[in-house]
Amino acid sequence: AEGAVAVLASSRPTVEAYAEAARRGRLVDLGSGTPRTGVTLVDHARDTPAVSRELEARLRANLARGEAAVLFLNRRGYAAQVECGGCGAVPRCPRCDIALVYHKAEDRLVCHYCGYAVAADKACDGCGGRIVVRRGAGTQAVEEELKRLFPGVRVARFDSDTAGTPAEREALLADFAKGDVPLLVGTQLLVHQPGVPRVPLVGVLKPEALLGLSDYRAAQKAFESVSAMLDLRRDGPGAEAVVQTAAPAHFAVAAAAAGDYRAFYEKEIESRRMLGYPPFAELAEVTILGRDVRSLGAKSRELLVLFKAAGTGLEVLGPAFPPVARVKGLTRVQFVLKAPERETIDRALRESLAKLRLKKTVSFSYSPFS
Ligand SMILES: [Zn+2]
Ligand SMILES: [Zn+2]
Incomplete structure (x- = not known):
């Protein structure tokens, strides 16, 4: 309406909302905000070890200071992870640029937008490596790895298996807040959980799994999730985060690590424009x-x-x-x-x-x- 002012309250609006606000001239651009510091991107293409040496070293030092840490791993619940065994890239539809989904019955990779399908044993477009389908190391594997690395230290897991009910979630968080359990491994469930105490060390594992969602908004979702995970880090000197990923150079991962929404937006809006996705269609x-x-x-x-x-x-x-x-x-x-x-x-x-x-x-x- 005439005279109405839209206030974009989110520090991470969707690119659609940001573009719309900019188009209406309603955008009060606050710049990129405070850049995020103390985040280390670790190039880690393999599933094993589940915890990289860089993250392990920081966890060890953090525990020695008597501090707690949170590790995030996004495990896809509904589909196997499909990726190149050589470079870790996710095979994408040549027409729609969304991630292909593995269909077990036909042993094919399928685009669920346009129906494009290709044999599951195709070679990687990037490096020629073999495409592999794997269940992927989940939170449980990370929990076991942490117990092996730090014997005697209590580790808890926060996912749909262990934190399915409000009572379970409350109990887990209470133990964590008291300091009884210094290491917490969680999925998206933990990201969306209110009241998680902030910690001086956050680890983000395999954020590229989010880029493998077969959705044109996969990059937006990855940026949002990684940002929200890193927000769980306590402010202050010595606070650190490690993002271990097969895709350290991907703009959504790199921009989230740097806390730079504008850098993310500019790449994403260009890609939407090129491919004819919203807000351009x-x-x-x-x-x-x-x-x-x-x-x-x-x-x-x-x-x-x-x-x-x-x-x-x-x-x-x-x-x-x-x-x-x-x-x-x-x-x-x-x-x-x-x-x-x-x-x-x-x-x-x-x-x-x-x-x-x-x-x-x-x-x-x-x-x-x-
Ligand atoms: Zn490859
Ligand atoms: Zn397609």
Whole structure:
């Protein structure tokens, strides 16, 4: 409205929100803020050892001072980690630039935006190395490694296995706050947990796993997560953080380590522009559900024809199976619709779905979708 002032209160707005505020001239740019110091990026491409020597040395010194530390590891719960065994790069769709997802049944790597698929044993585009599918070392492996490195020191794990209930979370945090447990290993669950005491040493392990999310916002999510993890570090002299990663040069990781939102934003907005993702286009995810895979296949082919006929300016990606295609006996097939204007997508949806007559089994959501 006239005279309204949008206040962007977040220190880490989404690139969409930041671009919109800048476009409206409502942006009070506070600069890059205070740069983050004392963060060491360690190039660590391997799964073993789970804890790098650099991090181990700092943990040892920190424990000797009687201080506590928190280690973060993002374990993907719903899909195996797919990466190059040589350089650690995540294979991406050549058309959509999102990470490919491993489909075990067909032993293929699949783009869940456009349906592009390739044999799982393909060579890495970057180094020619072999693509490997692994379950990846989770928080449990890190916990065991810490117990081996520091015998007699209590280590606790904060993830969905050990901190599934509010009572469990409270008990774990109480022990940690009292100093009974000086080493805490956590997942995203710990990042989002309020009231975690700040510590002088934070370790971030394998943040590149976040870049492997098959989502055009993967870099944004990685930047946000790593920043939030590093925010758990106590201010003050001697406070340190170690980010051990196979991708120390990736802009999202490097900018989070440096505490530089502007550096992140400028790279990310350029990549969105190049690839035609929001805020430069509207995106809608259309999912159709069905019990019978065959009729679902027929319906999705029908829908594809209708979408393609729906008019100019609409880009249709798919049909593709999302990462979790079958839930409770229902199979999901997904389209991603892309257009400069939302009205183009709305019209295509209205017209196509009216002709298809299966409204009840169709769900759709606009970007940003998850
Ligand atoms: Zn490689
Ligand atoms: Zn694709």
